Amino acid sequence: MSRRGGRPLVGAVLVSLASATALAGCSSADASQDRPQLKVTGAFMPQPVGDMASGFLTVTNSGGAADKLTSVTSDVADDITIHETKDQRMRQVKSFDIPAEGELTLDRGGSHLMFMGLKKKLVQGQRISVELHFEKADPIEVDLPVKETTYNPTRH
Incomplete structure (x- = not known):
């Protein structure tokens, strides 16, 4: 039961990490737009x-x-x-x-x-x-x- 209950948790963690990575990529791209050129x-x-x-x-x-x-x-x-x-x-x-x-x-x-x-x-x-x-x-x-x-x- 704990194994089956753990899979959604692992999936949620992976989705969270992927989202954070995507947002970090976006924020660094946005940061270059927020600087003088x-x-x-x-x-x-x-x-x-x-x-x-x-x-x-x-x-x-x-x-x-x-x-x-x-x-x-x-x-x-x-x-x-x-x-x-x-x-x-x-x-x-x-x-x-x-x-x-x-x-x-x-x-x-x-x-x-x-x-x-x-x-x-x-x-x-x-x-x-x-x-x-x-x-x-x-x-x-x-x-x-x-x-x-x-x-x-x-x-x-």
Whole structure:
């Protein structure tokens, strides 16, 4: 009797294990959708006129979770900040939001990266390496080509 009564119990345990395994597989697939998936495009730096420069780029997030750009580092300047422009006024901010399934655009006349106290003269044709740091995603290394001072990709 106990043997016969034990079979349904063994079957129930096996079904439970199979269900848990299936759910674990689903949750790990869902977890990848709940993380930011970041890609950087359109990066450039207009040739600086003095010891400061601006950088522009777009960060696209194809993931299911938002993120934030929190800082930028590079060997061309020790002081790199992120600035937003609102009502024609520029101010430093601690981070920029990158919405899930959305993008952060840093462009001329708007929000941008600010390089202060450049360590060397930067000229058109060079490529500047920067590392973007995020709240959730791993850092991304990006090359910013130095373009002519008046370069504006929306006009090309």
